[in-house]
Amino acid sequence: MTGNARLLLLEFFPGALCRNEKTFFFPFLNGLAKRAGFRTLWLCFGGDLKAAGDPAADRTIRAVLPERDLRTLAARLARFRPTRIVSSDLLPAAARRLVDALSPKPPFLVMPMPKEAGTSVKPAGAEMRAHAGVLSADPRHPRFLAKCGWFLDWLGARSRRCLSLRDRYLVEAVDPDYGAVLANPEALRSKAHITIMSGVLCSDRSALKDNPLYAGIGPEHENHRGCAFCGCCLEPAFSPPGADLPAVVARQFRAILRTGRGRGRDKGIYEFYDIGAFRRFDRVFKVILRLGVPPGVFLFNPRIDDVLAARPRIERVLPALAKAGHEVRILSMGVENFSARENRRFNKGITAAQVDELIALTRKWEKAFPGVFKPFKGGGDLPEFGIILYTPWTTLEDLRINISAALERGFAQTGYWLYSALLIYPDSPIAALARREGGIFVDRHPDRGVLYGAFQNDEDVLDVRPWRFKAPGVADFFAVMVRVSAAAMDGDDCAFFKDDPEFHALKRIYAEAVERARATPLAVACKLLEALEDHREVRRRGRGRRRREALLRSAVARLEAGRKPDSFARLHAPASAAARAVEKLFRSLSKRPGSAFSGVDLGAVTERALPAGNAIRIAFSVGGRGLVFDLLDARTPGPCFLVSRRFKAVLSPATPSSDPRERRVSEMLLDEIDRRVDRAA
Ligand code: SF4
Incomplete structure (x- = not known):
């Protein structure tokens, strides 16, 4: 490749904590393009994504770029002059016009997701998803999504060195590169994680043909395994058969450490795509501990029965994880339905008894090693x-x-x-x-x-x-x-x-x-x-x-x-020491009718996990008008109604307030809460 070849990777961070299949190969594409002689720029925007068209009829995510970000993008395009662009999402018309105005106009690829690779599934308005014909669904083919071939072909990289990589898997052949530019304040604040790639997402082996509800359902589903609404179990692996998992994991973390936290895409939050990584929990963390990865959050996607089966391996490393300041979270773990009838139709095979065993076990772990293993979505309690x-x-x-x-x-x-x-x-x-x-x-x-x-x-x-x-x-x-x-x-x-x-x-x-x-x-x-x-x-x-x-x-x-x-x-019982202190305060204030809070009816104190973090939810009413606040850590980014030394008080949209008295009472209450939590700490 000549020195004029330049690849721009455009990533739009999702607002929600989710498995982000659109960008999990970006570090490898970045590394592979460099190896093919490209200069690369990985540009990340935080902010918003929105549905195009009528969400009831169909839904296609488009990145939203306000005027400020459009200016940033225009300046970057003018300076970098990419000859190829890969984007995590469809672009809105204004951004698309900026790309179209480049001369010569670079090929533009919207990153395909595994379920789209080589299939007929395409979003409405997919004219920009130029991958049709680029990918093969067959893992033996060099153009399989997890191999180097399709991307090298798309880059037009034809050197002998590149040709020798075509049939190899990205995770074994390429040193990933996490160098990226966070292009707006929302990207800096975002908690977007890095996905550690290998293997398969799910290896549930429950065969559909053993489920009487599906008897005679058709030959195309004869070999289906796992849940009846999901195709994850049928997806081929993203690493070669027999790959050395600890080595594959080590390669990715070494590259992350080379980039340095805060200097690229690394925010200290990592998701393991591969269920094999969870099944070898102790071996994977042995690698992470040996490499000296700074305190981080590690996300997994096991089934409930996977956690129960991995118990000895998890318990073996919990003390070391606590000492290193690491936290393990489960990104998503499905029961799907407690009704046996619905659960059978889903072919899920998780029972209420397994759910209870998991809750009891993880509570035991929480008591022994607080904050190390968080089994519930988003790390909530x-x-x-x-x-x-x-x-x-x-x-x-x-x-x-x-x-x-x-x-x-x-x-x-x-x-x-x-x-x-x-x-x-x-x-x-x-x-x-x-x-x-x-x-x-x-x-x-x-x-x-x-x-x-x-x-x-x-x-x-x-x-x-x-x-x-x-x-x-x-x-x-x-x-x-x-x-x-x-x-x-x-x-x-x-x-x-x-x-x-x-x-x-x-x-x-x-x-x-x-x-x-x-x-x-x-x-x-x-x-x-x-x-x-x-x-x-x-x-x-x-x-x-x-x-x-x-x-x-x-x-x-x-x-x-x-x-x-x-x-x-019982559901109102707050679990953390801070929430219990607030609850006690509410009880004691309620018993002091002559206090500054007369006329204030202090209600429930509960806890909840929000996307922004764990919150203490307080409800009270002033002069008969109800107010509900979520108290978040004072350093949490984002707007709020009031802020104190310890907390950001976010007013529930269901209880809007513009009354100065309500604000005064809320301020006083927040001061009392700060003092009470200080004492409890
Ligand atoms: S357990 Fe989860 S990933 Fe596996 S088949 Fe069911 S829904 Fe899909």
């Missing part, structure tokens, strides 16, 4: 698992089983699990099951809310089949819960539902319920289910949107009447 609560087949009884299971195990009061609906891909066995049964697939999603979860996770929804609920009551429950959850999490800023009149109506009812009854989405779910199970009540409630508003009102009335589920109060 409350149990949070991957749950698919809604499918076309869900019944009210299934909802009851799941809500009871969640209450018994102390799930968070709000979260993905309360609105997560099954996404059905046309090639999956569960799609074949739905087709065989008939009457499930429809032309458009009857409720676009089924895509809200994917929207929250910054996930592309390619080619998902629209379906309808068989039980109208469950459709109502879902319609209310997805909007109540969005109201609790996003409030007025909810981009997904901004044009949805039903959302605005339900949000108002929910906001009143927060003020009057300290409602949470889980508390609403409990009462909503009661209302739906009360057949006389359902008959009285009319149709459509009005019926759902009436149902939510009924649920709120039940909540106000104090008919809470037995274990509801």
Whole structure:
């Protein structure tokens, strides 16, 4: 290659903590292009991604670049003059125009994801996904995604040295290069992780043919293994057969250490793609400890049974991890559903007993080595698992089983699990099951809310089949819960539902319920289910949107009447020392009627895991108006209502406040909380 060959890698960090399949090969592409004689620039933007088009019909993520970032991109393009560009995402029109204006116009590739490689799955408006014909789905072919061939061909690198690499795997043949430029303040603040690549994501061996529900489902699914909605188990490995895993891991960490934390893409957070790395937990961490990786966060994606099976290996290294200041988190771990009927249809094979064993075991580890092994999504303290609560087949009884299971195990009061609906891909066995049964697939999603979860996770929804609920009551429950959850999490800023009149109506009812009854989405779910199970009540409630508003009102009335589920109060028990100190403070202030807080009704103190970190949630009312705050560590970036020495107080969008008295009381309360937590520390 001549010295004029220049590769630009454009990465857009997702806002949510998720497995980022779009960029996990970027360090290797960076290293390989350098080896092929290219100068390279890896440019990272933090900020936002948004869906193009109608999210109910389809969804294609586009990077959002405000004016400031467009100027940065224009300046970088002018200076670097790339001859090839690879982007993690589709570009918005303005950025695309900047690229098109380059002369000569460089080939532009939107990084394909494994499920798109060599298949017919392409996002709408895929004209820029130039990989069609570039990749092969066959791991024996040099153009397999995890090998060097496809990228070298695309670069036009034809030297003898490059040709000798074509058939080799990226992870064994290339020294990854993590040198990158963080191009805006959001990128600097982002916690975007690096993926350590090798092997396969999941190696669940449960054969679908052993599941009687799928008997005779068709020859194309005969060899399917793992969950019936997921194709991960069928994906070929990203490292060569028999690869030396500790050596592959060591190579990547050595390259990360060469770049240096804070000087490139490294933010001290690493996800292991390969389930093999979790299964050899002790050996992998032996490498990391030997290399002296500075204190970091290590994310894995095991199944619950993988964690239980790896227990001796995990326990062997926990003391060393604690000493080194490392933290292990599980990025996502699915139960999928506590109802045996739904779980069988998913072909998941995880039982409630295994969930309980995992919770007990990880609590034991937490007690012995605080903060080292965090099993729940995002590193939170409350149990949070991957749950698919809604499918076309869900019944009210299934909802009851799941809500009871969640209450018994102390799930968070709000979260993905309360609105997560099954996404059905046309090639999956569960799609074949739905087709065989008939009457499930429809032309458009009857409720676009089924895509809200994917929207929250910054996930592309390619080619998902629209379906309808068989039980109208469950459709109502879902319609209310997805909007109540969005109201609790996003409030007025909810981009997904901004044009949805039903959302605005339900949000108002929910906001009143927060003020009057300290409602949470889980508390609403409990009462909503009661209302739906009360057949006389359902008959009285009319149709459509009005019926759902009436149902939510009924649920709120039940909540106000104090008919809470037995274990509801238990969920409020805060776990950390700081949260317990705040709870004690609230109790003692409530007993001092003559204090500065007279007229202030101090409510519940709970804890929850937010994307920004763990928060203590406090609820109180001033002059009868409810306020709910999440107290985050004072150093947490992002806007807030108030800040104290210890905490950033973020006001819930469901309880907006502009009253000076409410602000004064909140400030005083925050001062008291600081002092009380100081004493408890
Ligand atoms: S959902 Fe998880 S456990 Fe199931 S097949 Fe996919 S990756 Fe494996």
